[in-house]
Amino acid sequence: MRIAGSSRATIGVIGALNSLLLLATALAGPIALPGCPESCGDVRVPYPFGIGQGCFHNGFNLTCDETQHPPKLFLGDGVEVLNISLPDCTVRIQRNISWSRHAEFNGSWSVPAPAGPLRVSSARNSFVAFGCNMVAKLIPYSTLGPITYSSICAAVCSETLSGSSCSGVGCCRTSIAPVKGDLPSYGVQVKHLVGQSDYVSDRAVFIVDQDWFSINEAEMASNFTKLQDYYENIVMVGSVPVVLEWSLDIVRDEGLFVLSPMGPGSSDFRCLSSNSFSYTIDGNYDKRRCNCSHGYEGNPYISDGCQDIDECQLPDIYPCHGICINLPGAYRCSPKKGIRSLPGLVTIIAISAGFGLLFSILGAAKITNTFKQRRAKNLRQKFFKRNHGLLLQQLISSNKDIAERTKIFSLEELDQATNKFDQNRILGGGGHGTVYKGILSNQHVVAIKKSKIVVQREIDQFINEVVILSQTNHRNVVKLFGCCLETEVPLLVYEFISNGTLSYHLHGQSENPLSWKDRLRIALETARAIAYLHHAASISVFHRDIKSANILLTDPLIAKVSDFGASRSISVDETGVHTAIQGTHGYLDPEYYYTSRFTEKSDVYSFGVILVELLTRITPIFSSRSSESMSLASHFVSLIRENRLSDILDSQIVEEGGTTDAEVVARLAEACLSLKGVDRPTMRQVETTLEDVQSSEVHHKSQITRVTQNVTKDQSYNGNKSSEGTRLYSLEKEFIQSSEIPR
Known part of the structure; x- marks a missing residue:
């Protein structure tokens, strides 16, 4: 294996920075013991490291291969050293x-x-x-x-x-x-x-x-x-840099090693160079490091290694608009000679008086502002605790993977990102909050969600969404970047999905209707995400609000499942949960409505409604010719069982030649919409069937048979049971039209 071009470029930049650092510290004093080499090629070699006998502290010996061009520095059995940092006490090697x-x-x-x-x-x-x-x-x-x-x-x-x-x-x-x-x-x-x-x-x-x-x-x-x-000419990186740390053990024998007691019976230790100090590592008193004191620079591990910095020679770092005077460990900036004439003196007094008055006004304003900031800080802390901030901090601190993926944002960051939550930044809203478009300080575009209602139930749902998404990692599930707890209403920060919702593309005024091929792929990606939540995530999750408005689309029309405010995590020994009825009109599982027991098959039912939307481009609740509100699910199943798919199938699918695949998907949707959860397929079975349809690996009649076998044992998909199915779905239609479903 060889190192790719960008990797070599990175190492080259680091070498150039090391050269500049070597040049900057050359005036500060020696970095190696007398008579010992201070560098090997582009890498400087400060003591306690050294090349050759008598040039290094015990365990810090290096070798320099000068046969290579440029020469290379090695540690131990031929491991290349890229650079050594005295202030950080680190060695960067190539492995x-x-x-x-x-x-x-x-x-x-x-x-x-x-x-x-x-x-x-x-x-x-x-x-x-x-x-x-x-x-x-x-x-x-x-x-x-x-x-x-x-x-x-x-x-x-x-x-x-x-x-x-x-x-x-x-x-x-x-x-x-x-x-x-x-x-x-x-x-x-x-x-x-x-x-x-x-x-x-x-x-x-x-x-x-x-x-x-x-x-x-x-x-x-x-x-x-x-x-x-199996691309040709693909080069993987063959070696990578690794950072090692080092420290020195205390040896109470002055003159032999770097650290020695400050005096007889002293419990404190000093480094060999004057103008330096020592500090412990990880609370271990016997392992210490050295550094030059403020205003000094060089190598604290050798005599006279820390030299005074002449700040007057570095005006970019130590600015002075008067006369610069260098002092040991510091510098003084004296004002230039003023005008001694009386008019000049009067001018100076007037300016000073003006500045004095200005500073008095500013001081009063600053005091007032300080009180306001203190009140605001106390209020943010109050909201932080009320919004379960301590619980969330404990969750993040106990799981390093979550800590890497989830950040707690400050209110100031999100105010700047959304221009103080400007109404023009609103992207949309759902049952659980309003979503704003935000641009972070690093120019990263995000979506920021603010809960609508300030009640404990909404706050609990907010924490629920954070916990679930922080432990979820799937390309078709919207990614959570972090949250803000310093406001009365909790805020969530997501990746920005730029192409709107599936509902908009199916039922909105989109100028480019989704092709049948795109609809199939979106259905498969959504099924994969739900199957992952049910079966493959670290904690099984029931979404509880699957609908086309919660399926977001990226620019290349990749599906992302969102809005986990109503979701519930389920332990491995549970098959369902008893909850208050909650869902969206037209997507609600009838069995869940009657029993108050939500299972993974309830998500399957809601997904079945989405499949019907993809096939028909009709909203889940629509008006019939008699202006009566009808359930798309019950109407669709009635037509399927009467072999009348063509009466409701979107004409665009027929024009694109997708009728054969559409029949398989329709049978799959019929299975998902079974009134009894036990008769519905699992999301893994749904995913497998949609993969077969997309890849066209199985003849469509075989696909229909496979759907039937995977879903039911005794249920027939022929038209002889259409009357019973119609009766059952009429009951569903009756309760849907007579009930207000809480959201």
Whole structure:
């Protein structure tokens, strides 16, 4: 494997920055011991690191290969050193990636020997895995053996990869659990993801500098996707940078090592250079680091290493609009000579008086503003607690994956993003709130949702939506970026979906009606998202408000399921929940209405209504010729059982030659709309049937038979039961027209 072009460019930029830093600190004093080399190629080598005997502290020896052009610096057994930072106490190295085609394997990752004082920086690195249908685990090993907790991530693959980030499809990344004490090695374990198909692919797990990976993540994920599709001339990264930390052990023998007591019997320790100070690492008193005091710069680990900065030579960093005078560790800026004449003195006095009056006014305004800010702060804290902010913080802090995906925004950020929630920024509204378009300070476009009603039930639904979406990761489920809790009405921040709702494209005034091919794909993507919520998410979720207005479409018409305010998470041993009747007119499951018991089949019923909308482009509640309100679901099933699909099928589908596929989808919709939940298919069965229709791998008669077999055992789809179906759906029609469904 070779490093891709952008990776080399990144390393080149870092080398250039190191050169500038070397030039800036050259005037501050020596960085290596006397007579020892201070650099190797473009990499500077500060003590306690060193090249050659007598030039390094114990465990910090490096080698410089001058046969290469430019020369390269190496640590231990041939591991390249990219740069060394004294202020951060870090060493950046380059490590190879090992790729494997084994479904499961065990390995290890260790600091290059001799490890000495070096350890992996959990704060600066990430654990990354490339592969399909796999679970990767990074297990820390301390000097006393394996530690009970570890870093885990999982990656799945569908038939078609479209990787642009390591979000769990073909690639995943997670943070590294911090460990106190020495940690020279990790165990690496890769296993097949239970319940997923045996997807043959290259697999690799590695530790990587998270800043570097964030820059190269999209390119690596894209190259991996192309590699699985057998593209030619695809080059994967062969090695990646890793950040190691280091510190020094205290040795109470002055003159031998860097740290020594300040005096006989002293409990504090000083670094060897004057004008420097030491500090502990992770609360471990015996492991310390050194740094130059403020106003000084250089190497605190050697005698006279910290030298005074001449601030007067750096006006861009230390501005002075008068006469600059350098002082030890500081500088003074004296005003230039003033005019000594009487008119000039009068002018100065007048200006000073004016400024004095102005400052008095500003001071009074500032005091008033301070009181206002304090009241506003107290009010924000009150709202934060009332909006279950402490509960949400606890959820985020207890789960690192959620913490990486979910951010708690401040009210100030969202005020700026929406121009103080300008009415012109409103995108739309649902039963659970109003949605605004926002532009964050990083120019990222988002959708910001504000709840409509300030009651406890709405706040609970808000927290419910945050909890569910923060644990959900699917390309067809709208992504939650974070939330704001500092307002009376909680706010949610989503990815911005630019192309409106499925309802608008089917029933609105869209100039470009959806083609039958697009409708089929949207139905399949929606089914995949609901099946994921029911069966594949970490916690099974019943959406409870599936409707075309909650299916958002991107510019390329990719479906995104949204609005989880009414959703409920279900434990593995539950099949349903008893709740107050809640839903949307025309989509409500009749069985749920009569029993108050919501099951996964209730979502299936609502999805069946969406299928009928896609087939007919008729709203779920429509007016008949006699101006009577009718249920689309009951009317559609009556026509299907009388073999009259053509009477209601959208003419555009017929014109595009989709009648054959439409008949299969119609039978599937009829099954989903069964009055009894037990007679309906699961969303996985629905997903499988729609995949067959889209790929046209099965003859349409076989597809109809498959739908029938998957859904019912004794139910017939012939016309001989049409009268019974009509009677049952007449009952449904009766309660729909006589009931106001609460939202």
